[in-house]
Amino acid sequence: MRDEIMREELKEECGVFGIVSREGRASRTTYYGLFALQHRGQESAGIAVSEDGDIHLHKAMGLVGEVFDDAKLEELKGDLAVGHVRYSTSGDSSVINAQPLVFKTRQGTIALCHNGNLANSLALRESLKEKGSIFQTTVDTEVIAALLAGSSDSDLVISIRSVMKELKGAYALIIMTRDRLIGVRDPLGIRPLCIGRKEKDLMLSSESCAFETVGGSLLRDVMPGEIVVIDRSGMKSYPPEEKNEEKLCIFEFIYFGRPDSVMKGQSLYMSRKRAGKILCREVPADADFVCSVPDSGTPSAIGFSEASGIPFLEGLVKNRYVGRTFIKPSQNQREIGVALKLNVLEEVVRGKSIVLVDDSIVRGTTIKRLISRLRACGAGKIHLRISAPPVMWPCFFGIDTPSRDELLGARFSVEEIGRLVGADSIGYLSLEGLIEATSSSGFCTGCFSGQYPLDIEGADGRYALDTAQKVRT
Amino acid sequence: MRDEIMREELKEECGVFGIVSREGRASRTTYYGLFALQHRGQESAGIAVSEDGDIHLHKAMGLVGEVFDDAKLEELKGDLAVGHVRYSTSGDSSVINAQPLVFKTRQGTIALCHNGNLANSLALRESLKEKGSIFQTTVDTEVIAALLAGSSDSDLVISIRSVMKELKGAYALIIMTRDRLIGVRDPLGIRPLCIGRKEKDLMLSSESCAFETVGGSLLRDVMPGEIVVIDRSGMKSYPPEEKNEEKLCIFEFIYFGRPDSVMKGQSLYMSRKRAGKILCREVPADADFVCSVPDSGTPSAIGFSEASGIPFLEGLVKNRYVGRTFIKPSQNQREIGVALKLNVLEEVVRGKSIVLVDDSIVRGTTIKRLISRLRACGAGKIHLRISAPPVMWPCFFGIDTPSRDELLGARFSVEEIGRLVGADSIGYLSLEGLIEATSSSGFCTGCFSGQYPLDIEGADGRYALDTAQKVRT
Amino acid sequence: MRDEIMREELKEECGVFGIVSREGRASRTTYYGLFALQHRGQESAGIAVSEDGDIHLHKAMGLVGEVFDDAKLEELKGDLAVGHVRYSTSGDSSVINAQPLVFKTRQGTIALCHNGNLANSLALRESLKEKGSIFQTTVDTEVIAALLAGSSDSDLVISIRSVMKELKGAYALIIMTRDRLIGVRDPLGIRPLCIGRKEKDLMLSSESCAFETVGGSLLRDVMPGEIVVIDRSGMKSYPPEEKNEEKLCIFEFIYFGRPDSVMKGQSLYMSRKRAGKILCREVPADADFVCSVPDSGTPSAIGFSEASGIPFLEGLVKNRYVGRTFIKPSQNQREIGVALKLNVLEEVVRGKSIVLVDDSIVRGTTIKRLISRLRACGAGKIHLRISAPPVMWPCFFGIDTPSRDELLGARFSVEEIGRLVGADSIGYLSLEGLIEATSSSGFCTGCFSGQYPLDIEGADGRYALDTAQKVRT
Amino acid sequence: MRDEIMREELKEECGVFGIVSREGRASRTTYYGLFALQHRGQESAGIAVSEDGDIHLHKAMGLVGEVFDDAKLEELKGDLAVGHVRYSTSGDSSVINAQPLVFKTRQGTIALCHNGNLANSLALRESLKEKGSIFQTTVDTEVIAALLAGSSDSDLVISIRSVMKELKGAYALIIMTRDRLIGVRDPLGIRPLCIGRKEKDLMLSSESCAFETVGGSLLRDVMPGEIVVIDRSGMKSYPPEEKNEEKLCIFEFIYFGRPDSVMKGQSLYMSRKRAGKILCREVPADADFVCSVPDSGTPSAIGFSEASGIPFLEGLVKNRYVGRTFIKPSQNQREIGVALKLNVLEEVVRGKSIVLVDDSIVRGTTIKRLISRLRACGAGKIHLRISAPPVMWPCFFGIDTPSRDELLGARFSVEEIGRLVGADSIGYLSLEGLIEATSSSGFCTGCFSGQYPLDIEGADGRYALDTAQKVRT
Ligand SMILES: Nc1ncnc2c1ncn2[C@@H]1O[C@H](COP(=O)(O)OP(=O)(O)O)[C@@H](O)[C@H]1O
Ligand SMILES: Nc1ncnc2c1ncn2[C@@H]1O[C@H](COP(=O)(O)OP(=O)(O)O)[C@@H](O)[C@H]1O
Ligand SMILES: Nc1ncnc2c1ncn2[C@@H]1O[C@H](COP(=O)(O)OP(=O)(O)O)[C@@H](O)[C@H]1O
């Protein structure tokens, strides 16, 4: 089981990848693409291919490298493929929920991969059930498939367009039919999806880093509300009827996206570094050196160092083998916790004052223990700087946020947080600073601002839950 | 992979078991019940339980003893349970098709287990797809669930009754809701389903041997077309509106059913033994001893011996470890084939004339090699006697028959078959004799007589296939 | 875990098989040979091959069909192979103890497979340790290898001969060097080992049934104390210097050996049947029918029926899927126990008096529950007849006997046993009758008579244990 | 299979950890200790515990987190434990070679863990075999155990001392008896071993980072030639009779050791950083920024940046999920190779001149492809700087070096190497500079200098091999 200490950050829910390949090695390229997207989900992986009208599927719990071997890839022949990696919350951690899902519908057999979260999925499920639909999984993908299958139009693109009118929330979809790959991004573009090319082959991916990994390159983002159809003859775009402003999840820039990915034309790495610079401008600090909480804090820490002139040093070493499976330290081995993941370089920190930079604080457990270990190793003043604002609100669009009473930012003032985690001073980046750092605009910032890009009053599920918990608090 | 030599008989497709238990150890009893039904399917096993309105499920490829361990059974708490063992044809040998299937519908969450085959499932699928249904599996169970979910009635029994009007074919169903277990048998009663009791607990099972195994006993068969509802307070029966004559698959008596099961009030063992006696009356033979092809031929061989006065001796030993997985002998190890499964007791057969009794001949491969090995071991005259008529027609009701051009009985006269397999004389039991042996009436005898209990003109799938192949021949 | 109910008989410890093959498919033939010997051990399986002087090995816990797949056999190239199946007592159930064991010694690399038990292995281990040997397993095979390696002779056969002088107990060995297969049987021939042929290929096996399974045939038994060397050019025999009378374990005839095996030139099946006849002569009984406890009781039951003229009927059905792994029924599911393995055919037994025949009684648990179930199904008088004498003493030669205070035969008189298990009358075959049944002579009968073929006064390990327990009683 | 691209560096062979624990949770602490040493071996893991005189063992192929789960750790009770992680060369990648090895000897049962390589192991094996020893593994640990067992002394420490006289090469050993943990380091101290404390518990480990991970701290290194005995009452040291100068493998400082480990009182991280500074002094370069090949090149790159004043930037992102198992890109997917592991941050490198720092070059494959990708992303001049001298000679002491004809440093001049890998300029750290960077002395530098700390003329195995290959070249 994944332990709280091992990952106290917010959790992404999925990564998707698809290709129409002229060489016909579609599953193999998808395999490497998923490899590059592994950070978006480590609990299940799957690939579906289309071969002469048949769709073949293999999926299982585990990492991409565990789920597939050479023999399994060999069986997945065909020139169209879609793949998926998934992070699953404990409740539904079953292979039944792994993706791609393959459905036989009146439009033929289709494979679906989805990243995101529908805010109205419970309502949609109920109304579909009323009309006679049955559900075998707990994932939104099945709701989308049921809606598609219910559409009477013979043209799948028209069906998709009409289904999109019913969906409320975040979705980046890849749909594979016998001869086409269709990419769909929600009208607000909350979750990312982009188009890549490798020679004549066209690809779709959650992040551009996958294109480079397979030897290709980024073409452009799928636009909010756009439907993109790729077949053996090329690509066709169906822009949205009415154009919304994009509302890309800003957390992709801060933490989820791999630093070597590009979104909205911006390098995530460079944005994070700029965030560090602005952080230094907004809440400067003086110290012997700037230290990051690796790996996610490093680009901002380097930015902070550049802006402040304070040298950047590595004071913490991350154990690269801390993975999905390991045995949780028992109560009386608490001290083992954070040290399994991060170790202090005593020679670097002893007697030194530190600007400690991380990307965000969610529950605060890790950072608190880390600061206490830094102290035990003789660190002097510790100035904690966070390259994003306090996380204060739940996410309704596919990110697994803890309930508000576990969110430090929702319960305490900035000063209180500093005291709670044991820092000598604390500073968060402002929302404006964060947006400036992206060199762009058009973001969802809901979890920071409480301002969601769409009306979530009627949003179901977790929100209701959260409200209940708020009462409890 | 299972090899042709290992199992050349017809293949059953499923076994189902369910219980409403007052002690709340429903999954454990179901586990043992499935153990007793393991002969009905060895490729996947699953159990679903209902606990406080939630349905929990575990299923996987493998034998019952492999799929479940103590920890997994512990997790399946609840006082209602249904379980399933499945034989799957190679094409759809995937955990996605394993049962029980659990569906969320407007009637709530239901678990379904199914044994049988719908003759009109393709047509139903197409029409459901037209109405917007999506299908994730290739099993009929999903079709039945989709029809149930489409029914607008709030009373599940009424829905079931109306869905039954659309189903054409063989089905023995157990449906589990949050608080009820519902047993359904098709109007012709083609596949078996019976009711058992263990103290105050009521159970449903494909065969009665499962009741004895768990320490209970058979109450009665579910009647053709009957719906039986079991809850914590007892059992309620909904007889069919119009009563059809039962048409139980006669192959359950001949081969599929465990000899210690009782169907139509008759012991299968005793029926098989009577079949041997009648076989002796119809096609007598003289020899030094009567020998069975173990295990399925033994009861009839003993009956033949009793009727003829010729002593029964074991001349063949079956390797009990020939199982699901083993490596197929290669071309130049052909001779290994039948010997892996059956070995000749040379001391018994040498110089002796033999009445060799088996239950049926499908492709004839095993019996041919067996006779040649008996000859090699010095056997004298071999009089082959089969305790059923020649298998001449495909089955549309859940049994995996080879296509007609592989069915010896469909292509050759009885004498030709005798010559082909190398017997000195051959005799089959007549259909009348077979029915007499059951001490009962009301059977499907389609694969022997070509007379099916329902109009299969429009029957889809395999039939079409078979026709195609006939042309090809 | 294997449950007491599932296997209350004595436990064999190993099966060995080896071949020098001209076709070079040695591992494949060995695989099928082990398949035929699977009844001699179900907990681990292994094959070693010799290819151009290198020895390759694969072994693991599990059945032959589970341990090997096509790919693994493909890797085991070479024209010499030895294989092993093992039953292991719980204490040492680890792959470290699985065989073959491969040793690098001054004589080169050798693979060893062993069936049997040294009575002086503890003493040998201690004295070898004194001389500096180290032991990594708990199996006697390693002791034998250490002794061989310690022998200064360059000729392996001379080394073996000299090592045999130190070994006290039962052993059937196959030793594979880079170019030879050497079969060795202890001077008393307690454990079986025989030579087979398939065209020009020579084989060694614990039982002859393996030869037939692979398409070959039995040549002869390895003689007690004989060393047999097989290489690509043929076979060479090194008879023992002084000839002892053979003392083959009589339990091989009664129960361990597959009925289709031949030992001492006698068919085990025919011996068992003769035992049933003599049993009828010695302790006759009158009843409506003779019933066996399948499968081991069947040949004797048929023999009893023939001798008595009382018809043989099957009154019990064995669940063929009761296997190695399954979950033990809990305390309050006691009644499930025996029914999982054996079910009563109520229609056969109701109101009938029965001669119930089994091969032996060890702890008596199964037979007691079985008789009580027969009563519950309405059986009348039950005359229990056992085709061997009471088991009263421990075995020191490779068979896992319970301690004396668990052996019914050691604690109670025959009449008391009859009463304890609930039989109306009871009768055991006499030792003389048993030997007569074998149509042969030269047996160890230690566990019946307490007369062991060699002085076990100094025998170590279990004996000491047993003595301790005797005191406790 | 691990691919050349994934790991082109030299390969460490083992990590060892042991503890005598007062709380009796010895296996659990060992588990976390091995977690911290996972970088020293990823192919097998094992833990042995001593409980009341019995030694229990669990080991298997796989990562620590895969090999152990809670249940397995629970079974490993006891207050003494030793554990091992292993990197294995393909030839002997079998669980038989996994460690700890447990031996029954005249000194009692002992568990052995070993890191290192004996230069005279073949000779020792031969002479032991001559004396009658048998070998079941291919690891040196078994040779050491055989020598120990051959020693006639009843005091294990005296035996160890006398065995050490026969061993030639590198070894860091942990030996566990029923009540003691014994740490042994070869007289030259080639492989590291250190002593740690956690409250009253004493520990042994290959690297000090394991002590911090389990909440303890480093006490001191085991001295070259020292024997350290830890029992429940404390620790006792047996210094070497004659003191050699230490010859610790300098590659531990450069690459093998985790940066947060301390050896010879020096932080490896700080040494690597100093190496970067000296590298700048010795072979300066001018560029827009300093870039490391992560992760191993980073500390030196930061040092180079500090010394030169050229800013440190991350231009490469490492995919953290590139692990043990994945499918090798096929020939026509060559381009995928390096990108799976390392991706270029185009925004950072485009149009910029770069000082590219890595720790060492072995075959040069990775660095060559990496430079070509940097060029493709628009990088300007690339000045390659390596923080160690060219690797020119094989290692005989436990590190898996390719044969000389694959070692770039052995075949080409520095300039040629620069040209071959495509760098605009190239510079290696001098050996003197490297030693200066360690702030210490007493190292083996054999693979750089060809000067080995002991006479390897007679060294067996790989050396002979290498010579042969040299001829071939
Ligand atoms: N593969 C086999 N085929 C046929 N008979 C076997 C086989 N293996 C073992 N036997 C025989 O079966 C008997 C044991 O079977 P059985 O009575 O069913 O089990 P149990 O060990 O529970 O008594 C032995 O006599 C043995 O010779
Ligand atoms: N668990 C069981 N115990 C006893 N008989 C069984 C069991 N399972 C199936 N059978 C019976 O065994 C027969 C099939 O066995 P057999 O002839 O040995 O195999 P095959 O399928 O190869 O013909 C069927 O008649 C079936 O009723
Ligand atoms: N768990 C760890 N945490 C941090 N650094 C590690 C860890 N394990 C190994 N290292 C260090 O990482 C370096 C090797 O990493 P890297 O360069 O990323 O891989 P490669 O072996 O491909 O060169 C070594 O210097 C080693 O000390």
Ligand SMILES: Nc1ncnc2c1ncn2[C@@H]1O[C@H](COP(=O)(O)OP(=O)(O)O)[C@@H](O)[C@H]1O
């Ligand atoms: N494969 C990868 N290579 C490089 N960076 C990655 C990779 N996957 C994720 N990341 C980045 O690492 C960061 C998260 O890493 P880290 O801080 O080490 O873990 P945690 O989730 O515990 O905070 C994210 O910013 C993410 O963009």
Ligand code: SF4
């Ligand atoms: S609420 Fe936060 S995490 Fe969720 S989509 Fe918006 S910015 Fe992203």
Ligand code: SF4
């Ligand atoms: S056709 Fe044959 S196998 Fe099929 S149901 Fe009818 S009798 Fe049974």
Ligand code: SF4
């Ligand atoms: S004591 Fe019994 S079981 Fe043991 S070898 Fe002798 S006859 Fe066989």
Ligand code: SF4
């Ligand atoms: S030769 Fe090189 S790798 Fe080997 S021990 Fe010496 S310094 Fe280390």
Ligand SMILES: [Mg+2]
């Ligand atoms: Mg982080």
Ligand SMILES: [Mg+2]
């Ligand atoms: Mg049969």
Ligand SMILES: [Mg+2]
């Ligand atoms: Mg038996």
Ligand SMILES: [Mg+2]
């Ligand atoms: Mg590196």
